Amino acid sequence: MSNRIITQSKNLALNYGARRVFENVTFIIHEGDKVGLVGPNGAGKTSLFRVLTGSEEPAEGVLSWTQGVRVGYLQQVRTPPAGQTVFAAALEELADILAMRAEISRLEQAMEHPDTLADEKVLEQVMAEYADLLHRYEEGGGYGAEAKVRSVLRGLGFTEDDFNLPAEVLSGGQKTRLALARLLLRPYDLLMLDEPTNHLDIGATEWLEDYLRDYRGAVLVISHDRYFLDKICGRIFHLERGCLDMYPGNYSRFLQLRDEALLAQKRAFAKDQAEIARIEEYIRRNKAGVNAKQARGRETRLARRERIAQPVESMSLQDLKFVPQTSSSEQVLVLRDLAAAYPGRPLFAGLDLTVRRGECIAILGKNGAGKTSLFRILLGELPPAGGDIVFGLRVKPAYYAQEQEHLNDNDTLLEAIRAMRPMTEEQARTLLGRFLFRGDDVFKTVGVLSGGEKSRLVLAQLFLTGANLLLLDEPTNNLDIGAKEALEEALADFPGTLLVISHDRFFLDRLADRVLELADGHFTQYLGNYSDYRSKKAEREAAEKEAAQRAAGAKARTNAETSDRPGMPGNAGNQGASSGAASPTGGAGKSGGPKLTNPWKREQALKEAESRIARLEERLQSLSEALADESTYRDGEQARRTQEEYEQVRQELTDAYTEWEAVVESM
Structure with a gap:
């Protein structure tokens, strides 16, 4: 890491009305730093980004930047002009290369012009300019500009056929990936990325990890992807309850250091409380006796004593458990030669699978490969193109949909929960409280909820189903890290069966017993969790x-x-x-x-x-x-x-x- 400072802050504070978002935020980011900004949803991470980019003015404190630094932020990438192709929109970000290319062409024409050829001094000057520009063009990667654009677009999941699509016809996720590609193509001193792995499949996420690890500039990234943070970060900024704490190392190291610090705080608090109790007991026993003077003196000192604050643990989902109403048969699901297709577009074929009680099977594949379609076929929402599906006895499935399309935006949270099962308002409030909806939150309508809040509501509904087979489509999307960890604990203790579509590799490492990879219309099976899958796949490819x-x-x-x-x-x-x-x-x-x-x-x-x-x-x-x-x-x-x-x-x-x-x- 270089000693050159990119930016630094001292005692930054931000208010939204009467609510203080954060205060006393002090940090330094050096050249080449790779920093992860983590914390629960609503802690103020994106608000801090807005202060850094000048979109918000801090209530207090000082933020300074080293003169001349270039900062890239995804929200600042402008929308491509109408009719511009994906490739052209990305290539446009290499404006300096394109400008040098145009100038080289102009100088070449000038060197061939009769007036230039007739004047030896002019020709010599033009040739010198041309040689210098050509050197800078080559040093700047001009000859490989298009290859670099292709590499970044492919890395983020675009195909050659996508390159010529007009940018305006892309889906929301594709537009986000194009904006990310454009951001990555420019040489910034600091890249600020807010959840960059959203809308990326595992392959694209791993490509982005490699790219950012080798990126010459500094990176400040907000992410809930723990695997991603482990791969790229050398420092972690933890923002919670308005305070920013800094830790060396990657995310796993941060967890270890945070737990050690919390344990030390608990011990110090317990020791302090024990000392206070001892003094109070002395005062109580001696206040009216011969030692009354000493007791009053200790009482005065106790009143002035600076007390150690009680450590506050991160707020997260409480007592989350999924309890099946009944146990299924040992053989939960059998698929024989299952195939899926849309009109004119086959998705997959030849799937043979036997699922047993208590297993967790992870389903991996690129976006659009047919993973969600498999779930919809199993639920009877889509007809299979071929093959057989046989459920075992007493199997009760429930589905967590990635898009959460079953939610009614006009329902209040109370109505959404009570529609699942008859219960009193008090019972519904108690349940919603376990999913971090408290007080007047329960009267919010679904339509005003954030992505994370909707995810917690769907989990609360899933909790009430009593299902013994859970089909989970990206269940950790929009959840903060604390909620992900609570969900992992609950699913690890679940006595039923799990089929999981997920790009969360940390989550899959914790839970998966088998991995089914869908690629080119066919499934390949790997025993073990995500790390086992990666290792065995590498061995297979090497063989x-x-x-x-x-x-x-x-x-x-x-x-x-x-x-x-x-x-x-x-x-x-x-x-x-x-x-x-x-x-x-x-x-x-x-x-x-x-x-x-x-x-x-x-x-x-x-x-x-x-x-x-x-x-x-x-x-x-x-x-x-x-x-x-x-x-x-x-x-x-x-x-x-x-x-x-x-x-x-x-x-x-x-x-x-x-x-x-x-x-x-x-x-």
Whole structure:
């Protein structure tokens, strides 16, 4: 971490009317810092961001910035103009690169102009400007600008087909991802991100983690994704009850240090209370006796004594338990060759699954792969495209919907709860209190609730179902970390069965017994939790890669043996054969095939290899220039074909160099 300070605050305070949001907020953010800002919903995290960006004026305190620092904040990214494509909207963020590109083109035209050519001094000056600009363009990554844009867009879940879509037709989640992509493309000294993993699937979240870890600027991020905070953060700011505390390390380290600090506070408070009780007992016993003077003196000192405040633990869901009304059979659900599809669009096929009582099965896959559709088929809301579904005896399912579409915006919280089961108002208030709805909160209508409040209301409704099979679609979305932890505890103790769609990897690590990954229309099963799934998937991919390499090696050796036989292509006995893309070495040298012993044949193979390398390098240079040309991207299909050919030629060139080295080693 650099010592250069990006921003610092001293005793910041913010009020909303008579309510104080926070006070005495003091911190420093250095260059390259990666800081997580955490705390319960409503603690003031986003309000602090608004103070930092100047959208809110602090009631007290001082906020200062180092001169010239560049700060990026997602809410400040402007909406792309109507008709602009996704790719163009993202590329627009590299305005400095595009400006240099236009200036380079102008200087090139100037160098070719007759008036410039006629004046040696002018030509020399233009050429010097051109050389300097070209150097800065190359240093700034100008030649790779489009490749960088493609990389960021793909990383955040956009496909090549999405690149040419008008930005205004994107869904809300896609627009948020596009805004995030545009933010990431600019070189800021400080990035401020408020829940950046919302609307990202696991693959995109992991890409973002890698990107932010390597990001040269500082990052200040609000997030409830504990896995994400563990991966990228070197410090944690904890904002709760108006106070900001700072901890070194990632989120897991913060939990450890916070618990240790809370324990120390509890011990200090208990010791202080015991001392106060001892003094009070002395005063009570001696106030009217021979030691009355000493007792009065101690009473005076006790009144002036600075007392240790009682530690206050974080407020979270209380006594959350899901209790089934009945126990299901051992075999809860059997799926045989299950398939799902929308008209003209297959989702998945061939799902065979047996679910047993007490299991927690996590379902992973990209957004739109068909995970929620699977739940809707199991609930009878959608017909399957094929296959069989058999529920066991006494199975009672309940569904937590990600979009919470079953809620009626006009219902009060009391009405929403009492509609689930007959109960008195007092009983409903008591239940809602356990989900942190207190006092007049119970008379709020559903339509005015925040996302986190709606999630807690749905959990309260789920609590009342008495179901023994819970189908949970992103149950931790909108919950703060304390609520997530309480929900995890409740589900860990749940004696029934769980099917869970979630992008919360911390949550999945705690609960999952099996992972079903949906990709390319098929499910793959992994035993264990999320970390086990990651490990086993990596092992499987490594094994598949090794098998592919062995197969390629075997094919190369076969080709080498064939090419050395008389009368076969590439042999001296068949000099008219085309040298094209076939290996000129026949797998010699490094490939492990037989060495070329015929001097004429070795010389011929070397010439063919060098000729092939020259052709490929020339073509690669041509494609590189095309990719650097702005006009290439006016036609999305042409841009895609050019990029694909570039990757193919680059791979062929790598192979050609390998073959050339093999020939050289055989000589």
